[in-house]
Amino acid sequence: MAIFGSIIKSLIDLKESFTTEGEAEKNQEEVLKELLRKAKDTAFGKHYNFEEILESDNIQQEFTRRVPYFDYNKIDKEWWHKYHDGEENVTWPGRPPYFALSSGTTGKSSKRIPVTDEMLESIRNAGIKQVSALSNFDLPPDFFEKDIMMLGSSTDLQKEGDHEEGEISGISASNIPFWFKGYYKPGEEISKIDEWDDRVQKIAETAKDWDIGALSGIPSWMELMLKKVIEYHNLNNIHEIWPNLQVYTSGGVAFEPYEKSFKALLGKPVQVIDTYLASEGFLALQNRPDTSSMKLILDNGVYFEFVPFKPDYIKEDGSLTEDAPVVTLAEVEEDVDYVLLISTVSGAWRYLIGDTIKFTDKEKNEIRITGRTKFFLNVVGSQLSVNKMNDAVQELENQFDIKIPEFVVAAKRSEEDNEYYHYWYLGTEDNADNDKLAEALDNALKNANKNYKVARGKALHGVKVTTIDPNMFHEWNARNKKKGGQVKMEKVMNEEKLQDWQEFLKEQGAIN
Incomplete structure (x- = not known):
């Protein structure tokens, strides 16, 4: 009998039974107040007069009125670059001990996003x-005695002056609690291997020594591993080598496009649990079965705002127009796509994280990631968001009985x-005409999106499809120095x- 696992499960059950939901909107107001209080004496806080915002009758409204939107390029150019010039108290008190490197999905140069001690605590709390x-x-007690494979980026962080740099998964893994280290795989030694292919090779060589009960990581790279x-x-x-594997914790991207190809690697079903850990913070998690939605974490150092995802508000580079309207948690509606803005304990303010989400259950504050602002295709009025693309590709998988884990489109x-x-x-890897x-793709998009259907009758003349080896997408990332870890295609x-x-x-011989 799994006595230790039973004890852990009982403690988890007991903790959950004493955890109250609280008032979501009130929690968010308190988070914003605390953020403003802590940052009021920073250069950013003085510039935008956080002191006066705190004294206003409606802090949320005044915060929205005084502080503009920031994407990475804007906040780095105006504020965060000062940290690298030796300044402190820039957008958050002190100096961040870490910077998360995030090359995102476009561009070859890495973003450097500050990660404070408060943010690490926030991630641990999440x-x-x-x-x-x-x-x-519905997990048995012995599950809580199994190893957990966390497939992130290297934990061998780079020392740069008075701080360290690496991807957020590597930073988080290098700061795991001591009591968790016995369960954590692939372990400290393998996790420090910098080259993705070398790290995965070592994981494969050592796999038989582990009793893995759960996997955690981005779907595309988890599949490769x-x-x-x-x-x-x-x-x-x-399952022939890890028979007790029961849970896969996905994150960062929608799992549905990878579902069919992922399941093909399993010997029996596993529980898929979605999480939302970005370079800027741990934002949401799936806290119940029978849903693919995640609950926003509303009391943990992150304040959320939402901009309706409409073409008039999105610039070509994926950033927002200055006049784009914003709504608070209290004002959101279900099944409406929103651009997500966050303000955090790492000194991000009204920050455009680049993701779009929709609320699937407002009462439970549950969301789904629906795409990226930079993945919005509107060159000839087609107004295609990535969730519409994902749905259409899934239709192809079902109609032609094939697996399509990756795709890319351009006009x-x-x-x-x-x-x-x-x-x-x-x-x-399957054959299809x-x-x-x-x-079929064209018809699926016409049925799903009236704007696309209109465009197809006017400026958009047609659709051209080329099938290629899925590995080409990974090699493309590798060529751009973005293989493994937090990378999203x-x-x-x-x-x-x-x-x-x-x-x-053509260089790879994938097309003529």
Whole structure:
């Protein structure tokens, strides 16, 4: 009998039974007040007069009125770069001990996002909430004695002056509590291996020594790791080496596009639990079964705002127009796409994280990630968001009985007839006719999006599909020094990036 596991499960159940929901809107007001209080004497707080905002009758409204939107480029150019010039008390008291490197999904240069001690505490608190939420899932006591594979970036952080730099998953893993280290795999030694391929090779070699009960990581890279373990040990599926695997904690991107290909690697079903850990903070987690939605964490150092996701408010680079309206948690509506803004204990203020979300249950404050502002394709009025693209690709998977874990799309004029087309590249190892895929994809998008249907009758002449090996997407990331860890594949390219992509595929022999 799993006595130790039973004790842990009982403690989790007990903690969950004493945890109250609280008042979400009140929690958010208190978070904002505390953020403003702590940062009022920083250069940022003085510039935007946080002291006066705190004295106003409606702090949320006054905060919105006085402080503009910031994306990374703007806040780094105006504020965060000062940390690297030796300044302190810039947007948060003191100096951050870490900077999270995030190259995101566009561009080759890494963003450097401050990570304060308060943010690390916030992430740890969110992790405890996630563990507590496991009491809502039907898991046996012995699950709580199994190892947990956290597939993130390297924990071998780079020392830069008085701070360290690395991806947020590596920073988080390098600060895990001592009591968790016995469960944490692949362990400190392997986690410090910098090269992704070398790290995964070592994981495959050592896999037989572990009793993995849970996996955690971004779906695309988790798939590659599982395939490597299966190949190395000549297995039919991952459960042949990890028979007690019961939970997969996904994060950062929608899991649905990867669901079919992921399940093909399993010997039996596992519980998929979504989380939302970004470089800027741990924002939401799935706290109950029978849903793919996540509950926003509203009392943990992050203040949320929401901008309706409409073409008039989104610039070509994915940033917001200055006149874009904003709503608070109290004002959101279900099934409406919003651009997410956050203010945090790391000194991000009204910060455009780049994700779009929608509320699936306002009462429970549950959301789903629906896409990225930079993944919005509107070159010829098609107004395609990435969630519509994901849905259409899933329809192709079902209709043609194939797996398509990765895709990318761009709009450009054809050299043959000078008409605009959407060029789709679908990553699949299965055989399918490109013309039939194009027709089905086009029809699915027409049925799902009236703006796309209108565009197809006007400026958008058609759809062209090319199927390629899914590994091409990973090698593309590798070429751009973005393999593994927190990396998410871009879904929409502009014409310049498309040309680079096509030349890369020709070099790899993937297309003629």
